[in-house]
Amino acid sequence: MKYTGNVIKYGDNVDTDVIIPARYLNTSDHKELASHCMEDLDKTFTSRVKQGDIITAGFNFGCGSSREHAPIAIKASGVSLVIARSFARIFYRNSINIGLAIVECPEAVDGINEGDKVEADLDNGIIKNLTTGAEFKTEPFPEFVQKIIENGGLINSIAEGVIK
């Protein structure tokens, strides 16, 4: 899969409470969740995020609560990909399970600035900063995880009998 978009950049330990504050967890409506995405960290996010945008962040992105509402809110905001130095593990598996593209790549996080245009080809493990021309390599997903992603998430993988 290829993803192209402009970058919105955040720091370390972006937790699920700031991605989607618990006061909005009385709903599971994707659009409503997206309308409060990042609210407690960056009040400008919802007004400036555009379809296809890419988030970059530091260590431990998505730490804290297991709320799947967090990757759902990010995905429903139009974000196509999150690149981080590392992800908290529940956020990581939730993203794979719901089909939000994520990748760990510290070099790319260092070499990409807010607003840069980026193209990521995760099948071949290449992230290009189209603004500066810099290129970064990533590790491909393990085969089992790749299978879940190719089948459009965990639900489809089970519904179609890929996982029994």
Next chain:
Amino acid sequence: MGMTMTQKILASHAGLDSVQAGQLILANLDLVLGNDITSPVAIKEFAKLNKNGVFDKDRVTMVMDHFAPNKDIKAAEQCKMCRDFCGENNVTHFYDVGEMGIEHALLPEKGLVSAGYAVIGADSHTCTYGALGAFSTGVGSTDMACGMAIGKAWFKVPSAIKFNLTGKLRKYVSGKDVILHIIGKIGVDGALYRSMEFTGEGLASLSMADRLCIANMAIEAGAKNGIFEVDDITLDYIKAHNGAEPKIFRADEDAQYDEVIEINLSEIEPTVSFPHLPENAKTFNEIGDIDIQQVVIGSCTNGRLEDLQEAAEIMKGKKCAKGVRVIVIPATQQIYLDAMEQGLLKIFIESGAVVSTPTCGPCLGGYMGILAAGERAVATTNRNFVGRMGHVDSEIYLASPATAAASAITGKITSPWNI
């Protein structure tokens, strides 16, 4: 190659003789848990699987604890959705208002978890049950949906950090101080993707309440799970709560650990984690005069009877400081009843605190104790992220029940050793 406790439990649940760190496996589950926040998302996903019911009606549980008793109409709708689903699927262990408690205090109390179990819960603090020698980890709603459908989940087998505990905790120092100390030492991603395995002679001095509290906050160090070696204290607890026959998995002598960390319990002091990360742990030689406006004693971390006993011992016959709102939340109905019979509730109320029905409420900024801009709270909860208990400009200081009680009396963050 030798396996850790966690690896052995995972191997047995995947039908394999052995597993190694990094391996991806599909494991059978003994229990699948959800709450009123995460279950509605799971129920919607479950519907897409076209299954005729859950994989085992006795091995799925839902607990209405986060925004229950319903805080608003939307919360009421979410609980109703869970209630209807459990009714339609004949789910045995559905806990609603009147029977419910905070999930991670309730499930061990009800004997729904035992040593050797593999448990997933759509709640990050599901790692709590590692205190009973189970592999137990938090997942999202989609994993919960699939777990309810097929009784399995995929895992990447974790490597582990071993914590070798020695010594004995001092007066008014508890499991909470131990885990805040550890997170302060290794950081909020210090155990990322890994297991935290607790063992050593020091275990003998840790009550189940201490162990449940320590395992509960393994996630705050990024860990996949926290797990305690099973001993007589564990076995007695499981027996007393009519849990299933325990299966004991001990780490192999030659098990590989990424790191071994020595913790001398005798050296642990009352510890407070400053805003806005649990890793900002300080002891009282580093803490000055900090005024507070609220104290919360409760949550899946510290709402157990032992926690309330410790707080009541400090608050007995004293008044909460003027201008400090003190909220005590027994974690389950049984704890509430025991606290009542032991006279603890009377002590809290006479000191000027309020006592609430079990709920997660203020811990995640839901309701029952939301902070205004500029306010500070000492809380026995587990997270002090920006805005976690209310306004983004409020502050949470994480501490033990003893420290929270001492602070309630003085109106400042106070060591239980100084009261």
